[in-house]
Amino acid sequence: MFLIAICTFLTITMLPDNNNPIDETSLKVAYIERFTRFVEWPQDSSNEFIIQIIGDTELYDAMQAKFKTHSIKNKKTSVINSSEIDENNLPQLLIIGNINKIENYILKTANKPILTISNETSMCEKGVMINLFIHEKRLRFEVNEQALRNSKLYVNYRLMQMAMRIIYPVNNQNATNR
Amino acid sequence: MQRIGNISIKGKIILLILSVTYGTMILWSVFVLFQHSNETKKTFNQSMQMNAKIIADYVVGPISFNDTIETKNILKRINSIPSIIGIAAYGTNKQLITNYILNEHKPNITYSYNIEKTTIEDQANIKSFVGEIVYDNIHYGTIILHANTTEIQDQIQNYAKTLLFFIFLLGILAYLAALYMQKIISKPIQDLASVSRQISENNDFSLRVHRSTQDEITELYNAFNNMLAQIESRDRIRTEYEIQLTKAKTKAEEADKLKTSFLTNMSHELRTPMNAILGFSSLLLEEETPCGQYKSFIEIINESGNTLLNLVDDILDISKIEAGQIDIKKEDTNIHRLLEELLLSFNEIKHQKKAGEIALFLENNRNCKNLILTDPYRLRQILMNLLGNALKFTDVGNISFGIESITKQKVTFYVTDTGIGISSEQIPLIFERFRKIDNEKNRLFRGAGLGLAITKKLVELLDGEIWLESQLGIGSTFRFSIPNVISDSKEITNNLVKRSFADTTKRLNILIAEDESNNYKYLYQLLFKYNVNISWAKNGQEAINLCNIKDFDFILMDIKMPIVDGYKATKIIKATFPTIKIIAQTAYAGKTELEKVLEAGCDDYIVKPINPNKLISKLFSN
Numbered sequence: 001m002f003l004i005a006i007c008t009f010l011t012i013t014m015l016p017d018n019n020n021p022i023d024e025t026s027l028k029v030a031y032i033e034r035f036t037r038f039v040e041w042p043q044d045s046s047n048e049f050i051i052q053i054i055g056d057t058e059l060y061d062a063m064q065a066k067f068k069t070h071s072i073k074n075k076k077t078s079v080i081n082s083s084e085i086d087e088n089n090l091p092q093l094l095i096i097g098n099i100n101k102i103e104n105y106i107l108k109t110a111n112k113p114i115l116t117i118s119n120e121t122s123m124c125e126k127g128v129m130i131n132l133f134i135h136e137k138r139l140r141f142e143v144n145e146q147a148l149r150n151s152k153l154y155v156n157y158r159l160m161q162m163a164m165r166i167i168y169p170v171n172n173q174n175a176t177n178r
Numbered sequence: 179m180q181r182i183g184n185i186s187i188k189g190k191i192i193l194l195i196l197s198v199t200y201g202t203m204i205l206w207s208v209f210v211l212f213q214h215s216n217e218t219k220k221t222f223n224q225s226m227q228m229n230a231k232i233i234a235d236y237v238v239g240p241i242s243f244n245d246t247i248e249t250k251n252i253l254k255r256i257n258s259i260p261s262i263i264g265i266a267a268y269g270t271n272k273q274l275i276t277n278y279i280l281n282e283h284k285p286n287i288t289y290s291y292n293i294e295k296t297t298i299e300d301q302a303n304i305k306s307f308v309g310e311i312v313y314d315n316i317h318y319g320t321i322i323l324h325a326n327t328t329e330i331q332d333q334i335q336n337y338a339k340t341l342l343f344f345i346f347l348l349g350i351l352a353y354l355a356a357l358y359m360q361k362i363i364s365k366p367i368q369d370l371a372s373v374s375r376q377i378s379e380n381n382d383f384s385l386r387v388h389r390s391t392q393d394e395i396t397e398l399y400n401a402f403n404n405m406l407a408q409i410e411s412r413d414r415i416r417t418e419y420e421i422q423l424t425k426a427k428t429k430a431e432e433a434d435k436l437k438t439s440f441l442t443n444m445s446h447e448l449r450t451p452m453n454a455i456l457g458f459s460s461l462l463l464e465e466e467t468p469c470g471q472y473k474s475f476i477e478i479i480n481e482s483g484n485t486l487l488n489l490v491d492d493i494l495d496i497s498k499i500e501a502g503q504i505d506i507k508k509e510d511t512n513i514h515r516l517l518e519e520l521l522l523s524f525n526e527i528k529h530q531k532k533a534g535e536i537a538l539f540l541e542n543n544r545n546c547k548n549l550i551l552t553d554p555y556r557l558r559q560i561l562m563n564l565l566g567n568a569l570k571f572t573d574v575g576n577i578s579f580g581i582e583s584i585t586k587q588k589v590t591f592y593v594t595d596t597g598i599g600i601s602s603e604q605i606p607l608i609f610e611r612f613r614k615i616d617n618e619k620n621r622l623f624r625g626a627g628l629g630l631a632i633t634k635k636l637v638e639l640l641d642g643e644i645w646l647e648s649q650l651g652i653g654s655t656f657r658f659s660i661p662n663v664i665s666d667s668k669e670i671t672n673n674l675v676k677r678s679f680a681d682t683t684k685r686l687n688i689l690i691a692e693d694e695s696n697n698y699k700y701l702y703q704l705l706f707k708y709n710v711n712i713s714w715a716k717n718g719q720e721a722i723n724l725c726n727i728k729d730f731d732f733i734l735m736d737i738k739m740p741i742v743d744g745y746k747a748t749k750i751i752k753a754t755f756p757t758i759k760i761i762a763q764t765a766y767a768g769k770t771e772l773e774k775v776l777e778a779g780c781d782d783y784i785v786k787p788i789n790p791n792k793l794i795s796k797l798f799s800n
Binding site (some may be wrong): 031038088158159161 | 238239240242244245248314316504
């Protein structure tokens with residue numbers, strides 16, 4: 001009981017500064033922001049960290065609000081909502097809300113330093129790197145380690161540690177459940 | 179300090195080794211324990227601090243994703259880490275995220291929602307460590323870790339106990355080592371003390387201490403042995419001196435006793451004949467004395483005078499012997515003739531002594547060799563002493579003498595008698611000076627006790643030896659041997675040259691050179707009854723003067739005279755009148771002196787007191 005109370009308290013502390021009621025979208029924004037902390041992108045000359053959201057406007061709005069003043073990796077953050085991926089201006093973070101053309105998006109971002117995140121079931125098996133989902137009323141995530149490795153992104157063990165499942169582990173082990 | 183000084187060397191060495199060992203070990207142990215304690219605490223602190231950091235690092239992920247359950251799962255891992263009893267994770271706002279406390283320590287720790295309100299019981303044994311939850315320069319919160327220090331305190335105590343046991347064990351080993359090591363130092367000293375004690379108790383300085391090694395104790399041993407050797411040598415020399423001194427003292431006491439006895443005896447021996455001489459002389463002067471007794475009185479006086487003369491001769495002889503003034507002059511000597519002369523002389527003496535019950539024999543084998551090289555004067559003296567001795571101590575029986583054997587090396591003479599004999603105890607003493615076989619309380623025989631001492635010395639001067647065989651009451655046999663040195667010539671004339679003097683039918687002119695009137699009167703009385711003219715010179719110069727104005731056939735020349743002595747007067751007279759026969763008359767009885775008068779030119783000599791027969795013989799013999 002005590003622990004539940006603590007967890008509740010902690011969840012509250014994770015809410016945005018404007019004290020909005022806790023909702024799934026806000027939690028996802030917080031999780032995505034934590035993901036960026038434990039992922040390292042290859043060095044580039046760009047001064048902008050581009051977050052592209054495909055198909056999930058609600059999440060886009062929340063992201064806009066979160067990253068309007070919040071920088072990532074000391075770079076100015078730019079949140080865009082577009083269904084097309086600009087080859088000349090690739091985003092560092094791609095949130096795929098529309099799963100209809102997910103294979104195309106996976107193909108376009110394959111082996112590129114773009115962290116792909118989705119929030120639908122079994123997306124990791126299709127090639128998405130991190131997939132958020134609700135499990136036992138808790139927001140959890142799974143990781144496609146092979147996809148991360150192919151993208152040349154460095155993922156801190158702490159992120160792997162917190163994943164509920166790891167899909168296609170690099171060491172050819174079975175996916176682990178936490 | 180006095181009490182330590184009274185401890186034995188063994189105890190001191192053991193005490194020293196144990197003191198140093200224990201002192202060093204205790205200091206070392208305190209230092210090591212202190213170091214170990216600090217090191218253990220430091221290691222413990224570092225370990226706990228590291229644990230806090232590791233746990234803080236582990237909880238970065240869960241706390242990032244606000245995963246309290248996972249955070250707690252990580253905190254629970256302290257179960258496997260010793261000493262950690264509770265841990266709590268606080269957020270950046272110092273609010274408690276989650277915590278975990280080991281069941282048994284739940285009463286001791288209470289983690290409040292605020293980090294600053296955490297309460298801990300038994301602060302002394304529980305220590306707090308802080309680990310900041312940081313990743314990529316982002317601070318996520320703080321880990322508070324509490325560890326129980328009891329375990330490391332127990333470790334330190336156990337270590338201290340181990341050290342104490344180690345010290346105890348080393349102490350026993352050090353004691354055993356000290357027991358062994360002390361022998362190396364104390365044993366030689368104990369041995370030295372033991373030997374010193376033995377030397378002190380037994381006074382035996384021949385003992386020595388021995389040691390095979392080469393160290394300072396060996397040097398001490400050597401010095402001790404050298405000291406013992408010096409003491410032993412000194413004692414030996416001292417003992418020898420003591421023996422010599424004791425002998426000398428005994429001898430001196432004996433000599434003193436003998437001399438006292440001698441003086442007493444000598445006084446008696448001198449006074450006894452003197453008593454007869456003076457006593458009978460006084461009787462002769464008395465008018466009442468019948469004329470018929472005169473002759474017997476005079477014979478007694480004459481005998482007593484001869485006794486005195488012998489005594490004086492003995493004293494003079496022993497004095498010369500002891501002063502080393504006896505000269506030995508060896509010449510060819512006819513020993514048969516010498517023995518025959520002695521037989522004649524002693525038959526005369528025996529007759530004078532009226533010793534008719536004694537038979538005197540000479541066993542003389544004339545077939546054996548008769549000439550040897552020796553001193554005839556001293557040989558005669560030796561035989562005369564022995565014969566005189568035999569005659570003195572023999573009342574009845576016989577006395578025989580002669581040559582017992584002649585070998586290539588020596589001639590052995592003997593004199594044997596049937597006298598009173600000598601006990602075996604007195605035989606070794608008989609040749610000592612002043613020894614007489616009688617004593618003061620039981621005097622039987624006259625004499626100074628010098629005759630045999632003189633005889634022995636004379637034999638030794640002739641390179642011979644004398645010995646005695648005797649039985650008390652049966653008789654004695656004296657034997658002496660002298661070297662048999664072969665003479666080159668076969669026959670010689672007698673050592674005293676017989677001279678042919680004036681015809682007795684012719685009236686002789688005789689000059690008596692004598693400063694003493696009594697001596698002149700004696701000679702005058704002795705000679706006037708013969709066919710002689712007698713003149714008297716009172717000194718050498720008068721004798722010379724008289725010779726110049728008168729012819730003399732004989733001069734009886736005294737040697738010691740005033741103005742011109744006999745030697746000088748003889749030389750002068752002989753230089754002018756070599757035909758005058760000069761007979762020296764002297765009281766110097768020594769052989770050297772007699773030779774001296776012959777060298778001065780005298781034709782013969784006669785020793786005072788002058789024996790009338792001898793003098794007449796010299797004047798009127800052929």
